[in-house]
Amino acid sequence: xxxxxxxxxxxxxxxxxxxxxxxxxxxxxxxxxxxxxxxxxxxxxxxxxxxxxxxxxxxxxxxxxxxxxxxxxxxxxxxxxxxxxxxxxxxxxxxxxxxxxxxxxxxxxxxxxxxxxxxxxxxxxxxxxxxxxxxxxxxxxxxxxxxxxxxxxxxxxxxxxxxxxxxxxxxxxxxxxxxxxxxxxxxxxxxxxxxxxxxxxxxxxxxxxxxxxxxxxxxxxxxxxxxxxxxxxxxxxxxxxxxxxxxxxxxxxxxxxxxxxxxxxxxxxxxxxxxxxxxxxxxxxxxxxxxxxxxxxxxxxxxxxxxxxxxxxxxxxxxxxxxxxxxxxxxxxxxxxxxxxxxxxxxxxxxxxxxxxxxxxxxxxxxxxx
Amino acid sequence: xxxxxxxxxxxxxxxxxxxxxxxxxxxxxxxxxxxxxxxxxxxxxxxxxxxxxxxxxxxxxxxxxxxxxxxxxxxxxxxxxxxxxxxxxxxxxxxxxxxxxxxxxxxxxxxxxxxxxxxxxxxxxxxxxxxxxxxxxxxxxxxxxxxxxxxxxxxxxxxxxxxxxxxxxxxxxxxxxxxxxxxxxxxxxxxxxxxxxxxxxxxxxxxxxxxxxxxxxxxxxxxxxxxxxxxxxxxxxxxxxxxxxxxxxxxxxxxxxxxxxxxxxxxxxxxxxxxxxxxxxxxxxxxxxxxxxxxxxxxxxxxxxxxxxxxxxxxxxxxxxxxxxxxxxxxxxxxxxxxxxxxxxxxxxxxxxxxxxxxxxxxxxxxxxxxxxxxxxxxxxxxxxxxxxxxxxxxxxxxxxxxxxxxxxxxxxxxxxxxxxxxxxxxxxxxxxxxxxxxxxxxxxxxxxxxxxxxxxxxxxxxxxxxxxxxxxxxxxxxxxxxxxxxxxxxxxxxxxxxxxxxxxxxxxxxxxxxxxxxxxxxxxxxxxxxxxxxxxxxxxxxxxxxxxxxxxxx
Numbered sequence: 001x002x003x004x005x006x007x008x009x010x011x012x013x014x015x016x017x018x019x020x021x022x023x024x025x026x027x028x029x030x031x032x033x034x035x036x037x038x039x040x041x042x043x044x045x046x047x048x049x050x051x052x053x054x055x056x057x058x059x060x061x062x063x064x065x066x067x068x069x070x071x072x073x074x075x076x077x078x079x080x081x082x083x084x085x086x087x088x089x090x091x092x093x094x095x096x097x098x099x100x101x102x103x104x105x106x107x108x109x110x111x112x113x114x115x116x117x118x119x120x121x122x123x124x125x126x127x128x129x130x131x132x133x134x135x136x137x138x139x140x141x142x143x144x145x146x147x148x149x150x151x152x153x154x155x156x157x158x159x160x161x162x163x164x165x166x167x168x169x170x171x172x173x174x175x176x177x178x179x180x181x182x183x184x185x186x187x188x189x190x191x192x193x194x195x196x197x198x199x200x201x202x203x204x205x206x207x208x209x210x211x212x213x214x215x216x217x218x219x220x221x222x223x224x225x226x227x228x229x230x231x232x233x234x235x236x237x238x239x240x241x242x243x244x245x246x247x248x249x250x251x252x253x254x255x256x257x258x259x260x261x262x263x264x265x266x267x268x269x270x271x272x273x274x275x276x277x278x279x280x281x282x283x284x285x286x287x288x289x290x291x292x293x294x295x296x297x298x299x300x301x302x303x304x305x306x307x308x309x310x311x312x313x314x315x316x317x318x319x320x321x322x323x324x325x326x327x328x329x330x331x332x333x334x335x336x337x338x339x340x341x342x343x344x345x346x347x348x349x350x351x352x353x354x355x356x357x358x359x360x361x362x363x364x365x366x367x368x369x370x
Numbered sequence: 371x372x373x374x375x376x377x378x379x380x381x382x383x384x385x386x387x388x389x390x391x392x393x394x395x396x397x398x399x400x401x402x403x404x405x406x407x408x409x410x411x412x413x414x415x416x417x418x419x420x421x422x423x424x425x426x427x428x429x430x431x432x433x434x435x436x437x438x439x440x441x442x443x444x445x446x447x448x449x450x451x452x453x454x455x456x457x458x459x460x461x462x463x464x465x466x467x468x469x470x471x472x473x474x475x476x477x478x479x480x481x482x483x484x485x486x487x488x489x490x491x492x493x494x495x496x497x498x499x500x501x502x503x504x505x506x507x508x509x510x511x512x513x514x515x516x517x518x519x520x521x522x523x524x525x526x527x528x529x530x531x532x533x534x535x536x537x538x539x540x541x542x543x544x545x546x547x548x549x550x551x552x553x554x555x556x557x558x559x560x561x562x563x564x565x566x567x568x569x570x571x572x573x574x575x576x577x578x579x580x581x582x583x584x585x586x587x588x589x590x591x592x593x594x595x596x597x598x599x600x601x602x603x604x605x606x607x608x609x610x611x612x613x614x615x616x617x618x619x620x621x622x623x624x625x626x627x628x629x630x631x632x633x634x635x636x637x638x639x640x641x642x643x644x645x646x647x648x649x650x651x652x653x654x655x656x657x658x659x660x661x662x663x664x665x666x667x668x669x670x671x672x673x674x675x676x677x678x679x680x681x682x683x684x685x686x687x688x689x690x691x692x693x694x695x696x697x698x699x700x701x702x703x704x705x706x707x708x709x710x711x712x713x714x715x716x717x718x719x720x721x722x723x724x725x726x727x728x729x730x731x732x733x734x735x736x737x738x739x740x741x742x743x744x745x746x747x748x749x750x751x752x753x754x755x756x757x758x759x760x761x762x763x764x765x766x767x768x769x770x771x772x773x774x775x776x777x778x779x780x781x782x783x784x785x786x787x788x789x790x791x792x793x794x795x796x797x798x799x800x801x802x803x804x805x806x807x808x809x810x811x812x813x814x815x816x817x818x819x820x821x822x823x824x825x826x827x828x829x830x831x832x833x834x835x836x837x838x839x840x841x842x843x844x845x846x847x848x849x850x851x852x853x854x855x856x857x858x859x860x861x862x863x864x865x866x867x868x869x870x871x872x873x874x875x876x877x878x879x880x881x882x883x884x885x886x887x888x889x890x891x892x893x894x895x896x897x898x899x900x901x902x903x904x905x906x907x908x909x910x911x912x913x914x915x916x917x918x919x920x921x922x923x924x925x
């Protein structure tokens with residue numbers, strides 16, 4: 001913990017943005033359309049609000065305990081052993097999240113670009129990249145995120161901007177209630193599950209220069225990443241229409257494929273898009289990987305997290321290889337994602353309530369004798 | 371090992387660990403009183419040398435004495451005219467005065483010798499060392515103290531234009547080998563008492579003078595201390611160039627990226643000092659070493675700042691493009707050709723395929739062959755004498771390139787790609803940084819051959835992550851991009867107009883940040899007459915224009 005507290009608010013914001021934007025960019029319109037048909041953007045928006053709620057709870061909790069991460073302050077709030085048990089759940093969940101992100105990435109690369117390369121190789125290369133980068137301290141972690149954010153945002157914005165000329169606004173109507181409510185609610189959960197990376201904020205707050213600005217950072221983080229997600233959904237739905245999207249696995253990739261750069265510099269954009277998307281995946285993977293080993297370090301009260309970085313790689317790889325095929329993988333992803341909301345939203349909310357109660361009781365106890 | 375430890379303990383003494391240790395054994399004992407003994411002792415140590423010059427004479431015709439020096443190092447004229455003459459021939463004002471033996475040394479130093487660098491010392495070790503540095507020592511019979519006078523004269527070349535960093539606009543001076551000249555070049559540009567030069571001696575045999583230059587009140591004190599600390603920990607026999615120091619003080623010696631900047635230009639050194647950096651000079655090296663550095667300064671030149679804003683920015687953009695080219699262009703080519711030819715416009719793809727028709731190797735092998743031969747060619751042209759070099763590059767580039775294409779070793783497009791890459795790497799102004807990218811090109815090329823664009827991306831991410839994790843004397847290497855710094859960002863991609871940058875870059879954590887004076891200068895306001903575009907302050911930066919450089923001091 002000897003690192004100086006140097007993470008600025010902008011860095012915290014960029015960490016959130018680049019962590020949130022990840023593998024989910026590709027299947028997002030599909031999830032949204034399945035749930036809400038033409039009101040996919042609305043479903044996305046509600047999902048973003050739910051995710052924002054979870055993030056704000058976390059940021060607020062962090063600001064109440066500015067020296068600690070969720071692993072350590074949960075032990076203060078709900079007791080040492082209960083806190084540790086819940087922390088183990090959190091760590092396991094992020095371990096799974098890391099491996100699923102790696103697997104999803106591998107699946108896209110194998111289907112989209114390198115058809116003859118074995119899935120294992122692409123996944124291992126990505127995991128190696130993440131685990132080597134994880135050996136740095138938390139300041140370097142924030143530099144890395146901060147550096148890549150413009151490169152993550154730019155290609156998506158370019159693709160959306162160039163493709164909008166084919167848009168058909170009719171595909172977006174009706175805006176609300178394009179589907180039955182239950183389906184839309186389920187979709188909302190799936191979409192907000194894509195924002196689970198924002199859990200990283202609890203790890204950053206103790207290293208921030210001014211932890212009381214965490215709420216501001218998370219607001220901007222969710223605004224920019226959520227805005228981008230919304231933009232993608234609107235663009236894809238407006239261009240392909242809900243029926244078409246249901247036939248495609250990765251509508252965003254398809255969007256990039258239909259886009260042409262003026263001047264015929266490059267015949268197709270999708271490969272370039274995928275290449276830059278590797279960056280987005282890397283930052284997400286990097287975050288969840290880092291969170292896992294950093295939390296493990298805190299749980300076991302170790303001095304250094306470097307050694308853990310290689311140590312957990314086989315586990316991540318093993319978990320990544322478990323799903324049998326793409327369909328199975330996306331089933332798991334949706335299931336794990338929704339279940340994960342229990343950990344990423346309900347658990348912090350629970351902590352916050354107990355924390356409130358405790359401080360209220362403490363105040364009352366203090367007030368009585370005087 | 372025990373030898374080193376012993377040295378560390380008495381580090382205060384001038385280090386002298388000559389291999390024969392003849393001097394060490396004697397230690398730093400005072401010389402004896404007798405002149406004969408003193409001369410004998412010097413002869414014992416230096417007697418084998420042809421250039422040891424011992425001249426015995428009588429001071430004021432009275433006291434026997436001897437001047438001892440190494441004739442190859444000294445200026446004989448100074449010795450004869452300014453030292454020996456007034457000593458042997460009693461000066462006017464001293465005639466008739468009493469000259470007692472116990473006041474003789476004082477009398478000589480203050481009233482007789484015409485030399486500003488006359489000093490008194492008694493340690494034998496110290497005297498010998500001074501003699502080896504070109505001073506003349508005067509032993510006097512019956513006195514323990516000896517007088518040593520700086521009569522050093524070393525041949526040096528004249529100040530010339532720097533060979534490696536040419537500019538079109540800007541000063542033409544370059545550093546030379548002599549450190550005193552180099553410091554003079556810096557002082558000439560920085561006539562301020564804040565300019566500090568600390569010196570130390572490094573190298574057991576070479577005892578090279580190392581100067582740490584910085585601006586007090588601007589440079590960060592912790593950086594200066596860190597530089598001193600790292601330099602004082604060096605224990606090596608020889609420092610022949612500033613590059614030796616670089617390897618001892620850099621943060622990550624195994625990184626391909628340079629973590630210090632060496633420059634031949636005094637103006638660049640001064641510009642960096644003013645930004646808050648520390649410069650290290652070594653006697654015998656025409657380079658100064660600047661720390662801490664960030665990556666973006668490797669593609670900046672002094673010319674960017676001396677030319678107008680648009681010019682400087684345009685050239686800088688071109689240079690950044692060249693930098694990117696030199697790193698990824700061949701690997702992009704490889705991955706497009708062998709993995710994703712569908713990205714290319716159809717006509718071009720057909721042309722590429724036609725060119726590659728006769729080539730038996732896969733694209734990555736072909737590119738690697740040509741790249742390696744290009745590296746050999748480049749190294750050869752550097753080593754060859756100038757007269758041959760031109761001829762060789764013509765033979766190498768034109769003839770071999772043409773022949774390789776005709777022989778079916780490579781396709782014409784490959785040659786074009788490699789040529790562009792090579793030219794791109796020449797456009798990077800700093801040799802060391804260009805070299806880093808030159809080396810890193812090969813692993814990326816191999817990755818591109820295996821994984822296509824995905825491989826290129828992984829390679830690039832890997833390199834960037836490494837760069838982001840580097841630090842140079844506590845300053846993150848990729849600052850001011852990440853960690854972000856709005857003042858520094860104005861000078862990264864474009865070179866903003868000077869009045870847009872009123873503060874020094876914050877990432878160097880300078881003690882004083884104000885570069886421009888406050889808005890109390892009216893010079894540019896007067897220039898506005900008749901130029902209605904700059905009439906009001908909201909109209910493009912005229913509010914910040916009020917800098918004045920006339921009589922403000924540097925702070």
